[in-house]
Amino acid sequence: MPDRSAAHKAVDNNYWMRQIKAAELTDDASILVVGGDRDEFASLLDHKVNASYVDADNLDSSDVLNDVEEDSLDAILVRDALWQTKNPAAFFDKAQAGLKPGGHLVIIEPGITLVSWLFYSLGRDARMNFKVDPLADDQRPPRNLARPSLLFTKLENRIAFMERFPQLHITKQRWVSMLAGPLSDIRGGYSLIPESAVKGILDVEETLSPFLARWLSFRLFIVMEKRAKS
Numbered sequence: 001m002p003d004r005s006a007a008h009k010a011v012d013n014n015y016w017m018r019q020i021k022a023a024e025l026t027d028d029a030s031i032l033v034v035g036g037d038r039d040e041f042a043s044l045l046d047h048k049v050n051a052s053y054v055d056a057d058n059l060d061s062s063d064v065l066n067d068v069e070e071d072s073l074d075a076i077l078v079r080d081a082l083w084q085t086k087n088p089a090a091f092f093d094k095a096q097a098g099l100k101p102g103g104h105l106v107i108i109e110p111g112i113t114l115v116s117w118l119f120y121s122l123g124r125d126a127r128m129n130f131k132v133d134p135l136a137d138d139q140r141p142p143r144n145l146a147r148p149s150l151l152f153t154k155l156e157n158r159i160a161f162m163e164r165f166p167q168l169h170i171t172k173q174r175w176v177s178m179l180a181g182p183l184s185d186i187r188g189g190y191s192l193i194p195e196s197a198v199k200g201i202l203d204v205e206e207t208l209s210p211f212l213a214r215w216l217s218f219r220l221f222i223v224m225e226k227r228a229k230s
Helices: 004-023 038-043 088-098 114-121 147-153 155-164 195-216
Strands: 030-034 050-054 073-079 099-110 168-176 219-226
Touching (some): 004 099, 004 219, 038 050, 088 168, 114 195, 147 219, 155 168
Parallel strands (some): 073 099
16 A cells, blocks of 8 residues: 555645645745644745744634734635634634735635545545535534535625625635545545655646546635725
């Protein structure tokens, strides 16, 4: 069996690089990173930035996030955190206030497609609830894999998001992680692919993405830009 940790890390780093590129970081940028290992993330940066970090499972009670000053951040990068929080709207309130005009909020979260739904449904704890308002306060239980898909792919919820956070303009939305992600992170901590195959499989994903991503992907990739108040 291939080394799961090496293959999974290679995929994970590829996703971080996508987020870093989308954030358009420059030297001395002030950023907030939600989720991920700070040492591994810092090793991927080409610029010297001022970074603060929040654990993905600590989003609701983070003093770091609560202390963010208005118009102080050039970017917020979020990984696998919104599906765990009990109050996603409170996070977006803070993000909208904390970003500078022109700053970017870049998110990668679980996405529910035909294949990923089947995969998650086979687990002992599916943690998918499609009947909730994804912007409701104090959601119980807080962990809901369906929340990002409900928020960004269901029209009525997307309209509600735009009305509630008018300065957060969605500039990119893509389905990602068709093959390399799930194949390198099988339940039980196994990988079906070696690290050396990750790049090639990611290239195949890019080629197939326009045709199959909506049905086979496991993640949503969202980029928002903060617009100045009108």
